[in-house]
Amino acid sequence: MSGASAGTTTHADAGEVARLEEVARRIRVHVVRVVNHARGGHLGGPLSAADLLAALYFHAMRVRPEDPDWPDRDRFVLSKGHSSIGLYAAMALRGYFPEEELLTFDAAHSRLQGHPDMTRLPGLDMSTGSLGMGISAAMGIALGGRLTGHDIRAFVMLGDGECQEGEVWEAAMAAAKYRLDNLVAIIDHNRLQQFGWHGDGPDGRLPPQVPGELAGKWRAFGWRVLEVDGHDMAAILGVLDEAAHGDGRPTAVIADTVKGKGVSFMEGHYFWHTRLIKPEEFAQAMADLGEPAPAAEEAAR
Amino acid sequence: MTLPMGRPMREIFGETVAELATDDPRIVMLDGDVGSSTRGDIFEQAHPDRYLQMGIAEQNMLGVAAGLATMGLIPFISTFVSFAVVRPLDQIRVLIAQTGLNVKITPGYAGLFTGMTGMSHIIVDDVSIMRAMPGMVTVSPADDVEAAQVLRWAAAYQGPVYVRLVRDATQRLFDESYRFEFGRAVTIREGRDVTLVSTGAQTPRTVDAAELLAAEGIDAHVVHVPTIKPLDVAAIVAAADRTGRVITVEEHTVIGGLGGAVAETLGEHRPTRIDRIGLQDLYIQSGPNDALLDIYGLSAARVSDRVRELLAASR
Ligand SMILES: Cc1ncc(C[n+]2csc(CCOP(=O)(O)OP(=O)(O)O)c2C)c(N)n1
Ligand SMILES: [Mg+2]
Numbered sequence: 271m272s273g274a275s276a277g278t279t280t281h282a283d284a285g286e287v288a289r290l291e292e293v294a295r296r297i298r299v300h301v302v303r304v305v306n307h308a309r310g311g312h313l314g315g316p317l318s319a320a321d322l323l324a325a326l327y328f329h330a331m332r333v334r335p336e337d338p339d340w341p342d343r344d345r346f347v348l349s350k351g352h353s354s355i356g357l358y359a360a361m362a363l364r365g366y367f368p369e370e371e372l373l374t375f376d377a378a379h380s381r382l383q384g385h386p387d388m389t390r391l392p393g394l395d396m397s398t399g400s401l402g403m404g405i406s407a408a409m410g411i412a413l414g415g416r417l418t419g420h421d422i423r424a425f426v427m428l429g430d431g432e433c434q435e436g437e438v439w440e441a442a443m444a445a446a447k448y449r450l451d452n453l454v455a456i457i458d459h460n461r462l463q464q465f466g467w468h469g470d471g472p473d474g475r476l477p478p479q480v481p482g483e484l485a486g487k488w489r490a491f492g493w494r495v496l497e498v499d500g501h502d503m504a505a506i507l508g509v510l511d512e513a514a515h516g517d518g519r520p521t522a523v524i525a526d527t528v529k530g531k532g533v534s535f536m537e538g539h540y541f542w543h544t545r546l547i548k549p550e551e552f553a554q555a556m557a558d559l560g561e562p563a564p565a566a567e568e569a570a571r
Numbered sequence: 572m573t574l575p576m577g578r579p580m581r582e583i584f585g586e587t588v589a590e591l592a593t594d595d596p597r598i599v600m601l602d603g604d605v606g607s608s609t610r611g612d613i614f615e616q617a618h619p620d621r622y623l624q625m626g627i628a629e630q631n632m633l634g635v636a637a638g639l640a641t642m643g644l645i646p647f648i649s650t651f652v653s654f655a656v657v658r659p660l661d662q663i664r665v666l667i668a669q670t671g672l673n674v675k676i677t678p679g680y681a682g683l684f685t686g687m688t689g690m691s692h693i694i695v696d697d698v699s700i701m702r703a704m705p706g707m708v709t710v711s712p713a714d715d716v717e718a719a720q721v722l723r724w725a726a727a728y729q730g731p732v733y734v735r736l737v738r739d740a741t742q743r744l745f746d747e748s749y750r751f752e753f754g755r756a757v758t759i760r761e762g763r764d765v766t767l768v769s770t771g772a773q774t775p776r777t778v779d780a781a782e783l784l785a786a787e788g789i790d791a792h793v794v795h796v797p798t799i800k801p802l803d804v805a806a807i808v809a810a811a812d813r814t815g816r817v818i819t820v821e822e823h824t825v826i827g828g829l830g831g832a833v834a835e836t837l838g839e840h841r842p843t844r845i846d847r848i849g850l851q852d853l854y855i856q857s858g859p860n861d862a863l864l865d866i867y868g869l870s871a872a873r874v875s876d877r878v879r880e881l882l883a884a885s886r
Contacts, residue, residue: 345641388670395641400665406631407666410638413623417599418642437662440628444635447626 282329282507291503293363294324295559298532300359300372302555306547306571308376311384314529314542316356318460319427321501322525323360326425326456330510335365338393344422345395345411349404350429350458351385352544358382358391366393402435404428405455409445412453412520423514427456431463431478439491442520446492451516455493458500459484460529462540475540488522500525534558573782573871574775577715577743580736581679585613587722588647588677592618597643598726601636603629603650608686608738609679611649633659636674637666645673645726651680652735653694656701667731668706675725676701681711681735682772682822683864689857695850698770699827701733702800709800710734711771711829712751713744717797720751728753735771739860742775744795754798756806762792765882766814768807770796770829773822776864779871780820784878791878802832804840811843816885818846818878822869825849846881848874 282290297320305311327333331344348357355375362369367381374380381391385399396407408426415422432438445453461477469476485495494517496509506525513521529543530536533555547555549569556564592598592614599621606612606622615622623639625632629650636646648655655678656663667674685692702709710725710732712718718736725732744759759774760781769777774795781791794810796803811817817837819830830847837843850867864870868877 347638396638397665397670400661402630403634403662403666406634406662407638407641409631410635411641412638413635414639414642414644417621417639417644420642424638437628437630437634440626440631441634444625444628444631 282504286329287503287507290324290328290507293328294321294503295532296363297324297356297359299556299559299561300362300369301355302533302547302552302559304355304359304372304375306552307373309546309571310376311355312352312544313536314460314462315350315353315429315458317531317533317536318500318527318529319353319356319458320531321503321506322427322456322458323356325503325506325510327360327364329507330514331425333364335361335393338366342420342422345408345424347396347404347408347411347424347426348386348398349408349426350401350432351398351404354382354384354386357386361393401429401432402437405438405441408455409441409450409453412445412450413448415452416450423452423454425454425456427458429463430457430459430461430484431466433457433484434478442488442491442493445520449518450520451518453520454513454523455520456523456525457484458527459524460527462529462538462543464540464543466540472538473540485524488524492519493522494519495522495524497524498526500527501531532559573779574742574744576740579738579740580712580715580718581608581610581738582613583715583718584677584679584722584736585610587719589614589617591723591726592621595645595726597645598647599623599639599644600647600649601625601632603627603632603654605651606649609649609651629654629658630662633662633674634666637670637672640672640674645675647675647677650678651685651692652678652697653680653692654678656694656697660700664704668704671706671730673729674731675734676732677722677725677734677736679736680738682737683855683867683869684737684739684741684860686738687857687859690854693855695824695855696827697735698799698823698829699831702832703827706731707800708732708798710798712736712797713771713774713795714741715743716745716747716749717751720749721797724751724753737772741772742779744775744778751797754801754803756803757795757797758793758810759795760791760793762790762814764790764814765816765818765878766792766794766810767818767820767878768794768796768810768829768833769820770799771822773820773869776869776871777820777874780874780878783871783875787879789879789882796829799829799832802836804836807833807836808841811837811841815843816882817843818848818881820874821849823849824852826852844885848877
């Protein structure tokens, strides 16, 4: 990894790293189980983001799950709102609501809507789903924290495809202008989007066309850029610790990830962005994620 | 006899929100690089720390407003109606209307008076769009007196609001004793022959049209509807009952705006013969204000002519 994070070692000990790796594994298990149960929802994006979500909710963010409206909490905006199930899993594991509730995902009247709805679920800091917007809202939160004298940080997670939205760069420009060093944007750089361009990449598709020079673009907009392997927990904790100390600029963490990470047959395939899981695939996924073989009725939803 | 001129609503905007912010530290203003036009500059002078210049980036501006609102701040938006409503429409929908966040969308340059800019700046369908959006209230004040009160009300109201303001000086309808009530229509003139329902800066011209009609023996009942959503259904039904004949008049497309709202309401509650005076299904050219009012049939004289024609046709 190049960038400012090179050479930074985490202050977290090996036990902490192992604990968070287990959290990330359990997020992935929930993602696959719940999406299979609901017969709908996204897989590739939440799986690529799982390690980052674990590190945010169990290490970097100052939150009180038992008091979700605590005014001095750090905020999180999932700008790539289609990865909602990953966020819900992290929140359930962190204690915001019972893990069993995850199975209501996408059901009518559920608090766990297909895309995050802050009016239904306490602890969600913004509603998202239309790509490109979350970063603006997070910028408003960071600016509002400053104006109201709250020492809070605003974290926002974007997809690399999402960075094709012009609004992302409007926000990037304005956040740098306001020197919002309490704003941390994490870009889940998994090199795939929903469909993308036809070409000679994997499965005949090209990676998102903004990336390639993602780091350079954020730097050019006046951001501090930290690059990290988004599946190396110790390294993730390192950059998030570093990002916590502002230097007058907003911070972009560019996390190198694999879409579908953790499930062998999903990794790196655009078509697992969202797709129904077959029973034998479900069993394989559970095995890949270190879970016991599922009961036939759970696999064959 | 015509109603006198009042002050430009845009000045009222800058002054009133600045005054409100003096008493309420939660109030901030976000500008899309047009504060020198919307008179957001008055706020900037009074409260430079709370004047948040967002540059020419309206989508981001509305999103930032949502984030600020989650932190307990009360953002007022300074831009033109066209750039406040349609450019960032999805941001308004997802981040403001669907969340119910406390953002005040208060653009200037509603209707025809945009300083001779032409159709890119003259938006004819903002009321139709915002009124159709679940979770959004839509208010269109008649004059400077009412605009000041609507802005004060908006600051106190919890939740998203859309308030459309006018750039230039328009006629004054109300005196200082007037009290705006959210969700209430106001009877301006009692009459027996036809009910004219009007909104925004058109209402004073509609009142003048009623006086012209009176000189010809047509006694019009005039109702002003500042709050287009939620609509004052009881008042609309009562006003229709009063004459049995309704004509809406608005400086806006006749599709889906006040005319649409009144037609929907009467269709359901009190089927009544109704006509809609307003902009037809077209875009608007640039030109001096009075010329535009005449060309598009919204001057007092043109409205009274049209009302007379419509009444004759349906007699
Ligand atoms: C404004 C908008 N356009 C299109 C979509 C549909 N959509 C949902 S996810 C997605 C691809 C996102 O790709 P990326 O940002 O790279 O996310 P990830 O790879 O992490 O899933 C698209 C096009 C949307 N949700 N919002
Ligand atoms: Mg991607």
